[in-house]
Amino acid sequence: MAAFAQLVIIGLLAGGIYAAVGVGFGLVWGVLNIVNLAHGALVIIGAYLTWQMFAVWGVDPFLTLPIDAIALFVLGYAVQRGVINRIIRAPLLFTFLLTFGLNLIAVNVLLLIFKSDFRSVTTAYSGAGLELGGLVIPYIRLAALGIALVMAAVLAILLSRTRVGLAIQAVGSDRDAAQLVGIDLRHAYAVTFGLGAAVAGVAGGMIAMIQAITPTAGEPYTLQAFVVVILGGLGRVSATVVGGLVFGLVEAFGQSIPGSGSVFANAIAFGVMVLILVTRPQGLMGRLR
Amino acid sequence: MNGLTAGFAAGPVLFEIDMEIAPGELIALVGANGAGKSTLLGTLSGLVRARAGSIAFSGRDITNARPEAIVKAGIAHVPQGRRLFDTMSVEKNLRLGAYARRDGDIDAEVRSVLEYFPALKDKLNREARTLSGGEQQMVAIGRGLMARPKLLMVDEMSLGLAPKIVDRLIDVVKDIHAAGTALLLVEQDVLVALDVAQRAYVLENGRMVLAGAAADLRDDPNIRKAYLGL
Numbered sequence: 001m002a003a004f005a006q007l008v009i010i011g012l013l014a015g016g017i018y019a020a021v022g023v024g025f026g027l028v029w030g031v032l033n034i035v036n037l038a039h040g041a042l043v044i045i046g047a048y049l050t051w052q053m054f055a056v057w058g059v060d061p062f063l064t065l066p067i068d069a070i071a072l073f074v075l076g077y078a079v080q081r082g083v084i085n086r087i088i089r090a091p092l093l094f095t096f097l098l099t100f101g102l103n104l105i106a107v108n109v110l111l112l113i114f115k116s117d118f119r120s121v122t123t124a125y126s127g128a129g130l131e132l133g134g135l136v137i138p139y140i141r142l143a144a145l146g147i148a149l150v151m152a153a154v155l156a157i158l159l160s161r162t163r164v165g166l167a168i169q170a171v172g173s174d175r176d177a178a179q180l181v182g183i184d185l186r187h188a189y190a191v192t193f194g195l196g197a198a199v200a201g202v203a204g205g206m207i208a209m210i211q212a213i214t215p216t217a218g219e220p221y222t223l224q225a226f227v228v229v230i231l232g233g234l235g236r237v238s239a240t241v242v243g244g245l246v247f248g249l250v251e252a253f254g255q256s257i258p259g260s261g262s263v264f265a266n267a268i269a270f271g272v273m274v275l276i277l278v279t280r281p282q283g284l285m286g287r288l289r
Numbered sequence: 290m291n292g293l294t295a296g297f298a299a300g301p302v303l304f305e306i307d308m309e310i311a312p313g314e315l316i317a318l319v320g321a322n323g324a325g326k327s328t329l330l331g332t333l334s335g336l337v338r339a340r341a342g343s344i345a346f347s348g349r350d351i352t353n354a355r356p357e358a359i360v361k362a363g364i365a366h367v368p369q370g371r372r373l374f375d376t377m378s379v380e381k382n383l384r385l386g387a388y389a390r391r392d393g394d395i396d397a398e399v400r401s402v403l404e405y406f407p408a409l410k411d412k413l414n415r416e417a418r419t420l421s422g423g424e425q426q427m428v429a430i431g432r433g434l435m436a437r438p439k440l441l442m443v444d445e446m447s448l449g450l451a452p453k454i455v456d457r458l459i460d461v462v463k464d465i466h467a468a469g470t471a472l473l474l475v476e477q478d479v480l481v482a483l484d485v486a487q488r489a490y491v492l493e494n495g496r497m498v499l500a501g502a503a504a505d506l507r508d509d510p511n512i513r514k515a516y517l518g519l
Contacts, residue, residue: 163388166377166381166384166385166388167385167388169374169377170374170377170385170388173374173375173376173377174372174373174374174375176336176368176372177368177372177373177374178374178385179335179336179356179357180334180336180356180360180365180366180368180372181360181385181386181387181388181389181432181435181436182356182357182360182361182388182389182390182436183357183385183388184355184357185356235376
């Protein structure tokens with residue numbers, strides 16, 4: 001029983017990060033219909049920003065998160081407005097190629113600036129944790145889960161309550177009709193991508209506190225974001241959060257199977273994704289359109 | 290509109306269209322399926338590019354202006370198939386209709402739309418996709434009205450709706466017209482359109498082949514036979 005509870009906690013803590021990574025990816029996919037292969041790169045750019053501010057300028061890593069968000073929003077807005085908007089109506093393959101290329105550029109720029117060394121953010125409180133019946137829950141991971149949930153909630157409220165959020169939803173629902181009510185498509189797309197990038201950046205900042213990073217560390221996160229969004233179901237922030245938590249749980253329990261390891265856990269996680277695609281293609285919480 | 294030619298990558302759909310709508314006028318645009326009626330509306334609202342010719346509205350050139358600029362200038366387009374924001378509530382659909390307006394009282398505008406369509410009053414919180422076809426058309430027209438247009442263009446309002454509901458919508462169209470808004474009705478159901486309109490244009494294979502008083506077109510047996518398929 002204790003082992004079970006332990007796995008649940010480990011799974012949820014990891015799931016919070018997956019949710020944070022997935023939310024921005026799902027937003028961009030749902031509204032812009034772009035599967036952004038550079039999403040992991042955005043995550044890692046956020047991670048390096050946090051590392052830079054912490055290691056070089058001595059800023060507390062949690063205080064760097066809002067700066068990550070703002071910086072990545074600006075970057076995301078500019079990339080969408082200046083580059084991706086040009087091919088937004090092109091077939092899916094073109095957006096694949098373009099975001100794949102953007103990913104390569106981002107990774108190589110990071111390699112140029114930061115080299116391929118492992119970097120980590122280790123604070124005075126990095127080792128501290130909450131002791132709970134023999135299990136130590138690191139405060140940082142707990143905070144990361146909390147921040148991920150709050151961030152998702154803020155994004156959901158922004159989308160459903162604000163003028164710009166309604167415009168984004170309208171564009172996702174029917175872009176011609178959105179234009180006919182006077183929504184500037186280019187701006188709405190760029191804000192959407194900027195928001196997705198901002199959330200990715202914060203996720204990256206949290207990842208920098210939890211694991212060592214390299215410029216190529218983002219790539220697995222693109223894949224995981226993809227799985228998380230499919231698990232939860234496209235089109236709603238809350239669904240992606242559920243997808244992320246479920247993915248974390250599946251992975252934790254997968255790893256606990258005797259003889260399994262982290263590699264096998266991945267296979268199980270992707271197996272679950274395939275299972276979901278076959279049995280419930282709209283995702284656990286998705287709606288069929 | 291002068292000598293307007295427009296179309297898509299595959300080639301032009303409209304050729305040298307000339308058309309004029311006076312303030313407050315109620316105009317019908319009729320023609321067979323595929324004649325280019327919807328493309329014409331799309332060109333007017335900025336969704337389709339004009340290749341030649343010009344469009345002027347209220348003394349301003351709006352040829353190939355951005356759709357949001359055209360809405361702001363005062364042209365609202367209720368597209369064919371209603372194209373509501375399906376998973377959003379009726380109220381949000383209506384409010385989004387006023388997106389281009391920075392002025393004025395949006396709440397008051399919602400109330401005035403509900404005066405045209407009292408049936409929507411107790412359905413404001415319903416998801417748009419759960420409404421009946423007629424109600425969805427009401428929301429679509431209401432969403433267009435929320436922009437407070439000087440010209441409201443309604444594409445295939447009657448398509449797929451029961452005659453009784455079409456009659457009710459036509460009554461609302463008359464009310465909107467009486468309130469001073471110009472309307473451009475695009476209809477395959479020629480009789481519905483010609484009954485209510487003051488003037489009418491007939492589009493055939495992308496060319497404007499006929500224009501005149503709606504009653505004249507309706508009552509001329511030769512025209513009925515040659516162009517209207519009646």
